[in-house]
Amino acid sequence: MSESWSITRREFLHKAVLSSAGLGLWSLTTNAASPRVRFGVVTDSHYANRDPLNNRFYRQAPQRMQEFVDVMNREKVDFVVHLGDFKDEDSRKRPQDTLQYLKHLEDIYAGFQGPRYHCVGNHDVDSITKEQFLENVVNSQISGYQSYYSYNNNGFHFVVLDANYHADGRDQFYKEGADWQDPNIPDVQLQWLKDDLLAASGPTVVFIHHPLFAYQREQYRFHVHQSEQVRQILEDSAQVLAVFQGHVHDEHHQFINGIHYYTQHAMVEFDGLDNNSFSMVEVNAKSITINGYKRVATKTYSIK
Numbered sequence: 001m002s003e004s005w006s007i008t009r010r011e012f013l014h015k016a017v018l019s020s021a022g023l024g025l026w027s028l029t030t031n032a033a034s035p036r037v038r039f040g041v042v043t044d045s046h047y048a049n050r051d052p053l054n055n056r057f058y059r060q061a062p063q064r065m066q067e068f069v070d071v072m073n074r075e076k077v078d079f080v081v082h083l084g085d086f087k088d089e090d091s092r093k094r095p096q097d098t099l100q101y102l103k104h105l106e107d108i109y110a111g112f113q114g115p116r117y118h119c120v121g122n123h124d125v126d127s128i129t130k131e132q133f134l135e136n137v138v139n140s141q142i143s144g145y146q147s148y149y150s151y152n153n154n155g156f157h158f159v160v161l162d163a164n165y166h167a168d169g170r171d172q173f174y175k176e177g178a179d180w181q182d183p184n185i186p187d188v189q190l191q192w193l194k195d196d197l198l199a200a201s202g203p204t205v206v207f208i209h210h211p212l213f214a215y216q217r218e219q220y221r222f223h224v225h226q227s228e229q230v231r232q233i234l235e236d237s238a239q240v241l242a243v244f245q246g247h248v249h250d251e252h253h254q255f256i257n258g259i260h261y262y263t264q265h266a267m268v269e270f271d272g273l274d275n276n277s278f279s280m281v282e283v284n285a286k287s288i289t290i291n292g293y294k295r296v297a298t299k300t301y302s303i304k
């Protein structure tokens with residue numbers, strides 16, 4: 001499936017490519033005619049020592065994550081990103097047990113031989129706090145314990161957002177009664193996003209756990225309350241190519257005002273390693289290609 005980009009976005013990308021080439025920001029394997037970045041994407045691994053529930057096989061996460069790491073190392077991608085719900089909790093919901101699930105899976109994820117990043121998912125702040133989660137994972141070259149941040153790679157700009165907030169800006173913590181159907185991006189993060197995109201010099205890709213377009217299943221709400229505001233900021237920048245999301249466990253795509261919004265299958269779903277789910281994404285001056293593994297479909301979205 002292919003979509004067209006607006007003229008302002010095409011012009012921005014063309015200028016960014018030329019500028020990056022002039023400044024030597026592209027890697028040695030690329031040039032101004034064929035700039036590219038390649039990264040691995042995985043989401044919703046939900047690791048915990050608990051029995052399967054609703055097609056979620058929690059105990060299989062370590063084996064599945066190891067396969068993801070092995071494939072990404074073999075492919076020599078530029079970095080990997082997890083879109084959230086890295087771990088889960090068991091029926092006792094004891095913080096010490098939940099932290100062990102987190103640490104065990106992070107040890108496997110750390111086997112990737114390059115930069116790695118995390119989005120915070122709602123299940124990442126269930127029986128442990130956001131601070132505890134961030135203290136026990138690594139977001140490469142990001143100082144401190146930041147849940148939203150940005151970085152550059154091969155001349156592209158990448159932004160990680162966090163919607164695990166109450167409407168008043170307080171961190172959500174589900175052990176204290178937070179509602180998973182109430183994801184918010186508070187004003188301070190919206191302003192940070194505006195400032196970050198204004199300062200960025202390259203074409204941009206955004207990562208977030210919760211969808212930034214309206215998504216409801218039966219009576220349940222999955223998307224960020226401030227989705228329209230966030231999308232407007234992304235559109236106004238005229239440099240955002242795509243948004244990658246998790247949370248809903250199914251594969252979806254929408255093309256909204258020049259930006260691709262792609263949601264990937266959850267790693268935790270269905271029994272056995274044959275049902276693993278992850279992808280390798282390549283972005284260049286002409287297209288975004290999602291090379292799906294196993295349950296993730298392979299597809300290309302064009303940049304014209």
